[in-house]
Amino acid sequence: xxxxxxxxxxxxxxxxxxxxxxxxxxxxxxxxxxxxxxxxxxxxxxxxxxxxxxxxxxxxxxxxxxxxxxxxxxxxxxxxxxxxxxxxxxxxxxxxxxxxxxxxxxxxxxxxxxxxxxxxxxxxxxxxxxxxxxxxxxxxxxxxxxxxxxxxxxxxxxxxxxxxxxxxxxxxxxxxxxxxxxxxxxxxxxxxxxxxxxxxxxxxxxxxxxxxxxxxxxxxxxxxxxxxxxxxxxxxxxxxxxxxxxxxxxxxxxxxxxxxxxxxxxxxxxxxxxxxxxxxxxxxxxxxxxxxxxxxxxxxxxxxxxxxx
Numbered sequence: 317x318x319x320x321x322x323x324x325x326x327x328x329x330x331x332x333x334x335x336x337x338x339x340x341x342x343x344x345x346x347x348x349x350x351x352x353x354x355x356x357x358x359x360x361x362x363x364x365x366x367x368x369x370x371x372x373x374x375x376x377x378x379x380x381x382x383x384x385x386x387x388x389x390x391x392x393x394x395x396x397x398x399x400x401x402x403x404x405x406x407x408x409x410x411x412x413x414x415x416x417x418x419x420x421x422x423x424x425x426x427x428x429x430x431x432x433x434x435x436x437x438x439x440x441x442x443x444x445x446x447x448x449x450x451x452x453x454x455x456x457x458x459x460x461x462x463x464x465x466x467x468x469x470x471x472x473x474x475x476x477x478x479x480x481x482x483x484x485x486x487x488x489x490x491x492x493x494x495x496x497x498x499x500x501x502x503x504x505x506x507x508x509x510x511x512x513x514x515x516x517x518x519x520x521x522x523x524x525x526x527x528x529x530x531x532x533x534x535x536x537x538x539x540x541x542x543x544x545x546x547x548x549x550x551x552x553x554x555x556x557x558x559x560x561x562x563x564x565x566x567x568x569x570x571x572x573x574x575x576x577x578x579x580x581x582x583x584x585x586x587x588x589x590x591x592x593x594x595x596x597x598x599x600x601x602x603x604x605x606x607x608x609x610x611x612x613x614x615x616x617x618x619x620x621x622x623x624x625x
Contacts (some may be wrong), residue, residue: 368485369507370398372493376500377401378420379492382412382435383427383458385578387548388481391585392425392458395485395537398508399492409438416442416450423495425479425488428459428470429577436473443474454495458483460581460596481581482535526624532587545586552582553625557618564614572610573602579621591620 379401381392389405396403404419406412410433412426426435435457442450457470457478470478476495479487493501523529529542536542556579563572580595594617601609 368489369509370489371504371507373398373400373502373504374492374496374500375400375402375502377422377492377496378404380404380406380412380415380419380421380424381458382406382409382424382430382438384408384430384574385427385582387545387552387582387585388427388458388578390548391536391541391545392483392488394541395483395488396492399489401492407432409433409435409441412438413441416453417447420449421453422497422500423492424453424455425458426455426475428457428461428466429574431571431574434574435475436469439474456491456495460577460584482585485537524624526588526590526620528587528589530587531589532585535585535587542586549582549586550625553622557622560614560618564610567607569602569605569607569610573599576602583621588624591617591624594620 377399379396381389381396381403382405383389383392384407393403393405404415404421406415408430409426412424413433415421416424426438428435439455442453442455445451454476455474457475458481459466459470459478460481467478477491479491524546527546532545533539533542536545556575560572560575563569563575576595576598580592580599583589583592583595598610598614598617601613
């Protein structure tokens with residue numbers, strides 16, 4: 317059953333479920349369809365799937381995160397929130413350069429493939445700048461393509477470092493601490509530990525064919541944020557499919573490739589691993605300009621993406 321199907325079933329057959337009270341089962345509000353699934357399955361508590369600690373904060377730091385996908389920006393901000401930094405965002409390389417030239421940033425996290433101006437184009441222009449601040453500004457690539465060749469390309473293009481998507485909390489925290497001026501890193505006397513659990517109080521987070529909730533929770537950082545991301549993805553499915561179909565119809569392979577690349581990362585973020593691999597395949601076809609294969613395989617991949625709803 318998909319998201320819409322579970323919601324419809326609950327509305328048509330109201331049952332309360334969640335914890336025992338005599339002969340009844342009670343579910344707390346707000347009521348999610350996943351709680352009903354948990355009740356029917358009889359699932360019990362599960363151990364945490366991700367735990368991480370922070371050893372510092374940086375309230376004086378100012379960073380910029382650049383990505384054309386609002387969901388990816390949202391995830392980055394959520395993951396970095398414990399460090400208490402000041403965070404700005406930009407939707408593409410061109411917007412990022414405008415902000416960099418007018419603001420003082422300590423670090424820029426830059427997506428690779430974006431419309432208008434991609435990350436490599438933006439960093440190359442930045443490094444050619446006559447401004448010493450721009451030439452030396454730490455810029456970290458955010459990429460789902462972590463091959464040896466890609467790493468070398470980022471280095472040659474002027475990136476300071478790179479982080480693979482989905483973003484690892486430990487990796488990005490270590491990167492921030494390494495690149496920030498030491499004066500802006502406030503060490504804590506004792507570390508604070510956060511844990512993300514797949515289930516809380518016997519409640520399973522979600523069960524949707526094609527989505528692995530434990531991977532989704534690990535990649536998003538917490539059960540609550542994972543559920544929020546599912547709602548965000550639900551809201552963009554039709555729009556993104558329409559954009560990709562339009563790109564395909566106009567033989568605009570550059571923008572087509574950028575869009576399927578972004579969805580590869582988005583699907584991985586929520587644990588839709590098979591769909592992520594399918595979009596990765598379309599991305600490779602786009603990079604090779606294999607329009608015949610693109611036209612053949614795109615409809616079925618988009619149909620599967622729409623089926624999540």
